[in-house]
Amino acid sequence: MQTMITLDEILNDYIGRKRDALLPVLWDVQTAFGHIDAEAVHQISHTLRVPEADIYGVISFYTLFHDEPTGETIIRVCTDPSCGLAGADDMLNGLCSRLGIHHGETTVDGQFTIEHSACLGLCEHAPAALISWRGIGEQSIAPVSDTDVLLNGTDNAQYESIIGGDAPVLLAGVDTYAAQRLKNYGDYVALRKAINDSSPENVIAEVEESGLIGRGGAAFPTGMKWRFTRQATGQPHYVVCNADESEPGTFKDRVLMEARPHLLLEGIALCGYAIGAETGYLFIRGEYPEAMQRMQAAIDEALEVGLLGDNIMGSDFSFHIEIRRGAGAYICGEETALFEAIEGKRGFPRIKPPYPTTHGLFGKPTTINNVETLCAVPGIITNGAAWFKAFGTEKSTGPKLVSVSGHVNRPGVYEISPGITLRELLNDYCEGVTGELQAVLMGGAAGTFLTPDEIDVRLTFEDLRKAGSTFGSGAIVVFNTETDLRDVLVRLGRFFRHESCGKCFPCQLGTQRQVEILERLDAPLPDDRSRLEDIGWTMTESSLCGLGQTAASAVLSAIEKWPELFEKG
Amino acid sequence: MPEADDNMITFTLDGEEITVPEGTTLLEAARMIGKEIPVICYHDATTANGLCRVCVVDVNGGRLLQPACIAECQHDSIVETRNERVERNRRTILEMLNSAVDLSQGEAIQEMMMDYGVDESRFPDAKRREHDIHDDNPFYVRDYNQCVLCWRCVQVCAEDAQYTFALTLGERGYDTHVATAFDIGMMDSPCVFCGQCIGVCPTGALKPKTEWGLEQGMSPDEIRQMTRIPRRRKENTE
Numbered sequence: 001m002q003t004m005i006t007l008d009e010i011l012n013d014y015i016g017r018k019r020d021a022l023l024p025v026l027w028d029v030q031t032a033f034g035h036i037d038a039e040a041v042h043q044i045s046h047t048l049r050v051p052e053a054d055i056y057g058v059i060s061f062y063t064l065f066h067d068e069p070t071g072e073t074i075i076r077v078c079t080d081p082s083c084g085l086a087g088a089d090d091m092l093n094g095l096c097s098r099l100g101i102h103h104g105e106t107t108v109d110g111q112f113t114i115e116h117s118a119c120l121g122l123c124e125h126a127p128a129a130l131i132s133w134r135g136i137g138e139q140s141i142a143p144v145s146d147t148d149v150l151l152n153g154t155d156n157a158q159y160e161s162i163i164g165g166d167a168p169v170l171l172a173g174v175d176t177y178a179a180q181r182l183k184n185y186g187d188y189v190a191l192r193k194a195i196n197d198s199s200p201e202n203v204i205a206e207v208e209e210s211g212l213i214g215r216g217g218a219a220f221p222t223g224m225k226w227r228f229t230r231q232a233t234g235q236p237h238y239v240v241c242n243a244d245e246s247e248p249g250t251f252k253d254r255v256l257m258e259a260r261p262h263l264l265l266e267g268i269a270l271c272g273y274a275i276g277a278e279t280g281y282l283f284i285r286g287e288y289p290e291a292m293q294r295m296q297a298a299i300d301e302a303l304e305v306g307l308l309g310d311n312i313m314g315s316d317f318s319f320h321i322e323i324r325r326g327a328g329a330y331i332c333g334e335e336t337a338l339f340e341a342i343e344g345k346r347g348f349p350r351i352k353p354p355y356p357t358t359h360g361l362f363g364k365p366t367t368i369n370n371v372e373t374l375c376a377v378p379g380i381i382t383n384g385a386a387w388f389k390a391f392g393t394e395k396s397t398g399p400k401l402v403s404v405s406g407h408v409n410r411p412g413v414y415e416i417s418p419g420i421t422l423r424e425l426l427n428d429y430c431e432g433v434t435g436e437l438q439a440v441l442m443g444g445a446a447g448t449f450l451t452p453d454e455i456d457v458r459l460t461f462e463d464l465r466k467a468g469s470t471f472g473s474g475a476i477v478v479f480n481t482e483t484d485l486r487d488v489l490v491r492l493g494r495f496f497r498h499e500s501c502g503k504c505f506p507c508q509l510g511t512q513r514q515v516e517i518l519e520r521l522d523a524p525l526p527d528d529r530s531r532l533e534d535i536g537w538t539m540t541e542s543s544l545c546g547l548g549q550t551a552a553s554a555v556l557s558a559i560e561k562w563p564e565l566f567e568k569g
Numbered sequence: 570m571p572e573a574d575d576n577m578i579t580f581t582l583d584g585e586e587i588t589v590p591e592g593t594t595l596l597e598a599a600r601m602i603g604k605e606i607p608v609i610c611y612h613d614a615t616t617a618n619g620l621c622r623v624c625v626v627d628v629n630g631g632r633l634l635q636p637a638c639i640a641e642c643q644h645d646s647i648v649e650t651r652n653e654r655v656e657r658n659r660r661t662i663l664e665m666l667n668s669a670v671d672l673s674q675g676e677a678i679q680e681m682m683m684d685y686g687v688d689e690s691r692f693p694d695a696k697r698r699e700h701d702i703h704d705d706n707p708f709y710v711r712d713y714n715q716c717v718l719c720w721r722c723v724q725v726c727a728e729d730a731q732y733t734f735a736l737t738l739g740e741r742g743y744d745t746h747v748a749t750a751f752d753i754g755m756m757d758s759p760c761v762f763c764g765q766c767i768g769v770c771p772t773g774a775l776k777p778k779t780e781w782g783l784e785q786g787m788s789p790d791e792i793r794q795m796t797r798i799p800r801r802r803k804e805n806t807e
Contacts, residue, residue, distance in 0.1 A: 038751045051727075053758070056750040057737030067751065329741075346738065351619050351639055502738070502745030505609075505621045506658075508718070509665035512743035513692055525693065538661040541634045541654065542622040549633065 004135075005032050007040055011047045019050050020362075022058060022344030026065055027286075027325055034074070034134050035066040050344065061346040061501075063118075063328030064132075064286045071106045074132040075150050076117035080248040081441070081477055081491050082405040083119075086126035086143070092116055095147045112151070118330060118495055119248035119445075120287050123405035123477070124412045125159045130287050138289040161255050162412030164429050167391060169399045170375050171415050174259040179294040182301045185262040190381035191269050191307070195315045198381075203274040204230060207377060209385035211397035216242055216333070216370030217443070217473045218546070219461055222377075225367055228357035229275040232365035239271045239280035240361055240368040244338055246285055246330040247444035248495055249475030252401040253371035255413045257284070257291035260375065261298035265321060267374030269308060270381060272319045275367050280319065283338050285326040296323055330499035334545050335360075335368045337501065348503045349545035372401055372474075392418035396460035400471070406441075406478035407434045422455040426478065435480030439561075443472020445492045446550035448557035468557070486521045486565055489558060493518040496551040507548030510539040514552060521566065529559060529566040580646045595626055595637035599650055606650055607659065607681045610719035611638040612769055615729045618720060623659055623681065626650045634658060660685040668695040669743075671715045674773030678717075700746065705754035707796045708762045710781045713746055715774040722766035722775060723747060735760040 010028045014021050025044055029036045036059050045052045059065045077083075077092040092103060096114055099107050106113040122128035125142035129150055132138050141149055142159050160176040173180060194203050208223025229237060241264065245253040257264060268280045284292050299321055302308040310318040329347045331337045336350035339361045360366020376398055380388045389397045396418035402425065405411040409431035416425065422440065426433055440450045448469045450457065457467045464470055479488060493515035500511040514535050517528050536552030536559075543549045559566055579588040582598060589598045594617075599606050608624035611617055617638045625634035627649040634655065642648075649655065663678070664687050672678050682689075703711035718738075726736045735758040739748035749758045767775045776784075782792040 041750060051734030051737075051759075052750040053734050053737040053748075056748070057739060060739045060748075061741050346741075497742060500742035502718070502740075502742045503618075503620060505623070505662050505666060505718075508743055508745065509662070509669055513665050513668070513695060516692075516695060520694075531692065534657060534661045535665070538658045538665075541632070542625045542658045542662065544619060544622070544636075 007033075007043055011043055014044075014047050017048060019048055019344040020342060021048060022050060022055065023324065023327060023341060026055075026059060027327065030065050031132075031137055032135060034070045034072070034132075035068055037067070048344075054345075057346055058344065061329065062286075062326075063498075065327050069106070069110075071113035072111050072134045073151075074113045074115065076115045076120075076130045076132075077103075077144070077150075078118070078120045078122070078126075078128045078130075079116045079491065080119040080445075080495055081488050082123035082249055082411075083127040084487070084491050085406055085479070085483065088127035088144075091127055091129075091144055091147065091150075095150055098147055117287070118328075118498055119246060119250075121245055121251040121254045121285070122159065123249050123251055123403065124162050126405065126411075130289075138286070140287075140290055161259050162410065163255065163259075163414070164410070164412055165399075165415035166420075166429075167399050167417050168415055169379055169391075170256065170263070170372065170401060171259065171413070176259070179258060179261050179298065180263075182262060182298070182305065182307075185260070188262070188266045188269065188302075188307045188378075190378035191266050191273070192313055194270055194273055194381055195313055195317055200230065200274045200276060203270065203381060206385050207274070207380055210380045210388040211385075211395070212373065212376055212380065212388065213396075213461065214370055215372035215376070215400070215474065217247070217446070217471075219471070222369060222373055225357060225369070226271065226274050228355075229360075229365045229367040232358045234358070234363075234365050236279065236364060237275050237277040238361045238364055238366040239268055239275065239277045240335075240338065240342070240366055241268050241280065241282045241371060241374055242333060242335060242338060242368055243282055243284040243288070243291070243371045244326050244330075244333040245288075245371070245473070246333050246499075247446060247473040247475055248492070249403060249405055249441065249444045249477040250473040251403045251405075252413045252474055254288055254291050256371050256375050256401075257288070258294055261295050262302065263375050263378060264295070264371055265298055265302055265308065267377040268321055269312070269319050270377050271367055271369065271374060273317055275365075277367075278318050278320065280321040281324050281342055281361065282321055283324045283326060283332070283342060285332070286328050287326075292323060292325060299323070329501075330495075331501045331545075331547055334547060337545070338368065339366070346501070348501055349547070351544065393458075393460050393462070395462045400459075400474065402459070402471075402474045402476050404430050404476045404478065407437075407480040407483070408432065408478050409434055416459060418460040419458055421458050422450070422476075425459060425476070426455065430478075433478055433480060435482055437478070438481045438483055439479045439485060441475070441477040441479070441488070441554065443470040444475035444477070445495050446547070446553055447472045447475065448553055449561055451561055485558065485562065486518070489521070489555060489565075490515070490518045492554050496547075500547065500551070504542075504544035504548060506539045506542045507544070507551055510535045510543075510548070511551055514539075514555065518555070524566060524568060529563070532556075532559065532566065578642045578644055580642055580644060580648065582648050583650055589642050591641075593642050595628075595635065595640050595642060595648060595650075596624060598642050599637065604650060606637045607684070608638055609678060609681075609717060609771060610721070612719075612721055612771075615721050615724045615769060620718070620720060621662070623662055625655060625658055627652055627655055656685060660687055663687045664691040666717060668692040669698050670717055670772075672717070672772065674715060675717070675771055677771065696743075698743070698746070703755075706756050706760070706762070707778060708764070709767055709778055710776050711747075712774050712776070715772040716747060717772055717774075718745055718747070719771055721769040721771070725765040725769055726760075730765050731761070731763055733759050733761055733763070736766070
């Protein structure tokens with residue numbers, strides 16, 4: 001079962017490499033030995049010329065890396081809201097009592113380590129788990145039917161993509177069990193059109209005209225970002241695709257990568273052509289082994305036929321895409337923290353300005369876009385901006401993906417034309433709420449709650465903003481009246497405590513103080529509500545990055561909507 | 570006030586119109602007119618990282634407050650260095666910090682706490698950050714129960730001064746702490762005992778051994794015993 005590889009053999013592949021190879025080499029060592037010990041750090045320090053203390057700091061930052069011995073098999077069970085509703089706690093506790101250990105511990109025989117995990121992005125198949133096999137790698141399992149499958153694993157792909165909606169564009173032609181191969185995807189039509197008939201400036205103009213705005217959460221106009229990067233002085237320019245999808249309740253980017261890898265590759269290449277880059281990085285979260293394998297297979301296919309690589313389609317445009325694997329840190333979805341991770345550092349967000357368009361990866365002009373954003377581009381170039389604008393509203397153009405999970409009859413990824421209401425989405429597409437609706441969490445852990453009275457809101461960027469809510473990452477988690485919202489808040493609070501990077505004081509301290517109060521909401525102290533408000537507003541107004549600025553968003557919206565949750569009784 | 574030109578910025582600071590060279594931070598601008606904005610992590614000799622956020626100020630009533638240590642003065646902006654919103658943020662940060670760390674030897678921080686009316690028992694039952702005291706070398710003692718995570722020691726040990734790289738940050742979030750690789754003792758680390766980390770520590774977390782010994786009530790003889798090791802080492806190598 002194990003591949004017997006030595007540390008020397010691993011390091012041989014890294015001779016001459018620099019610090020940006022740190023996460024890849026740590027992954028190789030972690031996979032081979034189950035942890036990264038002091039001797040390995042000593043050798044890596046020599047090979048990459050990075051101080052040992054820095055390497056140790058990096059290992060201890062990322063949750064999928066271990067500096068102490070682990071079991072042959074590491075089993076991680078997700079306990080965030082959607083999996084929590086599906087009985088993840090019972091699964092985790094059952095597994096622990098079966099093995100006679102607590103989570104965070106390793107069995108005496110060294111066979112198993114059990115951990116709980118932040119959202120694994122398999123919310124439509126909850127409950128979910130991620131297993132690491134020593135010497136082999138990671139496997140996602142969802143839904144987890146019983147503890148046997150966790151201990152023994154499975155030879156079968158466990159889940160199929162659940163998709164729906166009224167306008168399959170991004171999700172067109174999807175085989176729900178397998179990645180779309182090149183022979184089904186066809187030629188990179190949009191890229192060929194751009195290279196043969198269009199200048200980079202015209203590609204940017206078309207994207208600007210389309211009104212496409214970023215799908216990762218910040219909703220920045222994509223064309224404008226590309227223009228800023230193209231115009232920036234300093235070489236080289238880089239494209240980075242942010243596939244660190246980690247917002248609890250969000251799984252659309254995983255489904256896109258697993259089902260339509262070539263659509264994403266074509267979008268990344270188009271961005272490279274437009275901004276004048278020859279290198280693109282695809283940063284995929286470490287919890288997505290299936291997406292990573294399928295994307296790598298697609299890159300290999302595209303290289304073989306010259307759709308990527310040197311002199312693409314006989315032109316003077318060369319473009320290479322390299323996959324980088326995250327190692328367990330929600331903060332790396334923050335664009336500058338993601339750059340730090342690629343550069344081989346702890347995933348700390350940088351101070352902005354300067355912005356990535358002028359000072360991004362390796363300090364160079366960089367466009368960083370979300371997976372779904374880049375997947376929207378080939379259609380815009382092939383069919384034109386007018387075609388794209390025919391979907392949605394004036395300010396929310398183009399098809400949009402949402403990830404729906406929790407108490408609906410058919411959780412999954414839905415492709416919608418912005419403008420339908422949340423009620424229509426839940427009733428018509430998701431086949432209705434199971435039980436009686438109590439609340440909807442929009443935008444994931446960093447989002448806000450809507451009450452049953454508010455679900456006639458139209459799903460557009462502008463309508464949601466007006467309602468004090470957000471598309472955010474496109475996560476929609478539904479709770480029926482059986483759900484204890486205090487329990488949901490505790491899970492969100494634990495998530496942020498676990499994922500705060502610790503750089504700025506408000507978030508580092510506030511995420512801890514916040515969860516302490518949330519955990520005692522069944523018997524709150526007098527003034528706990530005002531404590532939560534002070535913590536919440538301080539994190540919102542003073543934190544360094546978007547994580548801290550939204551770490552109290554759901555709590556503050558719950559205080560506004562259900563103040564009684566925060567009182568005694 | 571200098572004449573406004575291309576390289577000068579004119580804006581309003583607490584109701585007073587001032588003109589400063591482009592690139593001036595709000596912290597520097599305030600000092601120019603004799604106003605001190607409270608800050609914990611900032612030090613003139615280290616790279617400013619905007620960590621503590623105690624120096625946040627209100628710029629144009631924006632949704633986010635701006636850290637004065639790194640935010641540059643902007644043309645025609647209206648800046649308030651202390652209003653109700655700013656006070657709530659500063660007070661809450663200080664209260665949360667006080668519930669996590671022993672701040673008793675951080676003189677400047679104590680003054681800030683007085684100034685902002687910090688309630689020392691604001692967060693009852695709060696988990697404190699507790700650490701063993703590291704007494705592992707003849708030169709200095711590390712008491713991370715007093716560490717506020719300003720990063721200055723890590724910075725001077727690295728690119729800001731010494732390029733020794735003995736220190737890093739371990740773990741993350743609330744559990745973040747200053748560490749050596751695998752928490753080895755200082756004598757086994759690359760530390761060259763330059764002492765610069767002690768010089769920039771804003772609390773009592775890093776302390777010369779003699780000062781620490783005197784605080785512990787040790788006699789001069791006992792302290793000499795404790796700090797003799799390096800002289801022995803030198804004899805051995807000769």
